[in-house]
Amino acid sequence: MPKPSMSAPSASPRKPLPLASGEARARLRRRLLDWFAIHQRQLPWRANRDPYAIWISEVMLQQTQVATVIPYFQRFIKQFPNAAALASADEQEVLRAWEGLGYYRRARFLHLAAKKIVADHGGLFPEDPDSVRALPGFGRYTANAVLSQAFNAKLPILEANSRRVISRWAGIEGNLKTREAETELWKWAEDLLPQKRAGDFNQAVMELGALICKPEGPRCGDCPVQKECFAFLHDAQDRIPAKSPRPLVTEVHELALVIRRDAQVLLVQRPLGGRWGSMWEFPRTEVTGDVEQAAADLLGSIGVQATLGSELAVIHHGVTRFKIRLTCMEARWSKGMFQPGPYLKGRWIEPEQLSDFPLSRPQRRLASVLQNRQISHIS
Numbered sequence: 001m002p003k004p005s006m007s008a009p010s011a012s013p014r015k016p017l018p019l020a021s022g023e024a025r026a027r028l029r030r031r032l033l034d035w036f037a038i039h040q041r042q043l044p045w046r047a048n049r050d051p052y053a054i055w056i057s058e059v060m061l062q063q064t065q066v067a068t069v070i071p072y073f074q075r076f077i078k079q080f081p082n083a084a085a086l087a088s089a090d091e092q093e094v095l096r097a098w099e100g101l102g103y104y105r106r107a108r109f110l111h112l113a114a115k116k117i118v119a120d121h122g123g124l125f126p127e128d129p130d131s132v133r134a135l136p137g138f139g140r141y142t143a144n145a146v147l148s149q150a151f152n153a154k155l156p157i158l159e160a161n162s163r164r165v166i167s168r169w170a171g172i173e174g175n176l177k178t179r180e181a182e183t184e185l186w187k188w189a190e191d192l193l194p195q196k197r198a199g200d201f202n203q204a205v206m207e208l209g210a211l212i213c214k215p216e217g218p219r220c221g222d223c224p225v226q227k228e229c230f231a232f233l234h235d236a237q238d239r240i241p242a243k244s245p246r247p248l249v250t251e252v253h254e255l256a257l258v259i260r261r262d263a264q265v266l267l268v269q270r271p272l273g274g275r276w277g278s279m280w281e282f283p284r285t286e287v288t289g290d291v292e293q294a295a296a297d298l299l300g301s302i303g304v305q306a307t308l309g310s311e312l313a314v315i316h317h318g319v320t321r322f323k324i325r326l327t328c329m330e331a332r333w334s335k336g337m338f339q340p341g342p343y344l345k346g347r348w349i350e351p352e353q354l355s356d357f358p359l360s361r362p363q364r365r366l367a368s369v370l371q372n373r374q375i376s377h378i379s
């Protein structure tokens with residue numbers, strides 16, 4: 001792996017780079033590791049070097065805040081304490097344990113990877129980087145994060161916090177999402193790694209980003225490596241890293257139908273793949289015209305005839321760049337055998353059984369509305 005050029009290409013060549021010398025980089029490693037030893041948060045996945053636990057935490061932490069992850073992690077590890085337990089679980093069980101964390105593809109990949117670990121590695125997390133990268137759902141970040149933390153492999157990592165921190169140290173200006181900037185960042189991340197304690201160092205960089213070197217208002221006065229930091233020395237914290245334009249938000253209106261037949265309601269399973277793949281929901285569709293027409297089209301697509309009833313709730317939620325308004329209505333089945341249509345399958349269930357099925361967060365909110373109402377029938 002080539003060493004990074006000691007003057008980052010996007011930084012101004014006239015401005016000195018504090019990390020240009022090997023001594024400065026050694027000083028940074030030492031200071032950062034000393035700081036980490038004292039200031040790191042006590043997180044449940046840091047209790048030991050179990051690669052399985054580290055892997056689960058790393059996957060949960062993608063796109064999700066630490067405070068949200070902690071209770072999920074503790075419950076998940078209790079329910080599936082090792083790769084063998086996870087591999088032998090039903091996918092629906094795994095999705096139910098993941099419910100609320102979002103980005104459910106992560107849970108499906110965990111499950112698939114656990115099966116492969118059992119089938120190909122006797123249930124033990126492999127130490128060989130090629131074997132780890134061959135597991136479903138493992139990109140460069142996840143593989144290196146687990147291997148460096150669990151086995152101290154000298155492998156770099158880059159995620160949101162470390163991207164920001166390293167770009168400030170190295171004075172990488174401009175858009176960090178270009179291929180050149182990405183290559184430059186990986187080179188720096190690799191070059192800065194110590195010979196020993198690579199896992200601690202990787203975590204320390206992320207921890208510094210989480211606690212001190214925040215996107216807005218970094219606490220440089222409390223930073224252990226300010227003397228090694230380009231952004232601090234050149235007063236460039238506000239412009240490094242460059243801000244990305246906010247993604248445009250698209251507003252979407254959807255309809256969910258709680259179709260009742262006697263004391264039961266209809267729940268359908270989404271197709272594999274795509275958002276919320278293989279999870280369950282009340283039949284749902286996008287509303288592009290009026291709600292009645294959307295309801296008629298939805299009912300037609302699943303072969304059910306029903307009388308539309310009252311509005312149960314309007315649930316607002318966001319998914320990536322979509323701002324979704326979900327109108328939830330009751331309907332009373334009149335005739336017709338359920339046909340899967342766009343779904344994998346459907347089941348008529350008692351409302352009390354809703355807690356057995358993995359639902360997306362907005363659908364779980366609808367289920368709660370329903371369960372709180374308990375006996376609400378359309379006359």
Ligand code: SF4
Nearest residue numbers: 213220223226229232
């Ligand atoms: S000195 Fe400031 S900008 Fe530089 S790493 Fe520390 S907190 Fe971040």
